[in-house]
Amino acid sequence: MKELKELTRAEEQIMQELWDLDKAFVKEIIDRLPDPKPAYNTVSTIVRILETKGFVSHEAFGKSHRYFPLVSxxxxxxxxxxxxxxxxxxxxxxxxxxxxxxxxxxxxxxxxxxxxxxxxxxxxxxxx
Structure with missing residues (x-):
């Protein structure tokens, strides 16, 4: 098993949605979050941090990215x-x-x- 890092509360909330969805665009993650919805840029930044930490990766579709968990x-x-x-x-x-x-x-x-x-x-x- 790879070396894992502890997630922040916000990162864990995003991971919970990705684990449920399996693959998702940022907008799909936002749609599942409770109100008040965070800004698109906020969620996008958190997802990129998760990618840097090795928790998620992405598939590119033009300029859009669909993210998926690397850590179960x-x-x-x-x-x-x-x-x-x-x-x-x-x-x-x-x-x-x-x-x-x-x-x-x-x-x-x-x-x-x-x-x-x-x-x-x-x-x-x-x-x-």
Whole structure:
């Protein structure tokens, strides 16, 4: 996996739309963003920054460009989750899960489902 960089909030918002669309022109991305819509130049600049960071590339159609992701949503999710786990929870999934339980972001049903997933992974030889 290539070296990923953290996205800004605006960059991540644009990537979310590109991941959903698969390929898109700047106008198509803008159409999906919530109101008030950002200026065309703003979104265009962010997309070019994403291209510089290696997250997107483009196909040229005359003077227009259609952009597409080079980094999958799953790749970035793995990166972002690892950064969160390392930076805030001392690389402890237990600490992270405990935090979400304390903050009431997970209920007991969610916790039970996670325990079942852990048990299944353990049976398959994965990390518990």
């Amino acid at each position: 949503k799953e790749e970035y999710r793995t990166f972002a989750t690892g950064k969160l786990l390392h930076g805030y929870f001392n690389n402890s999934a237990r600490n992270m899960l405990s935090f979400f339980l304390e903050e009431q972001k997970l209920d007991l049903k969610d916790a039970d489902e996670l325990l079942q997933l852990l048990e299944e992974a353990k049976k398959k030889g994965g990390k518990p």
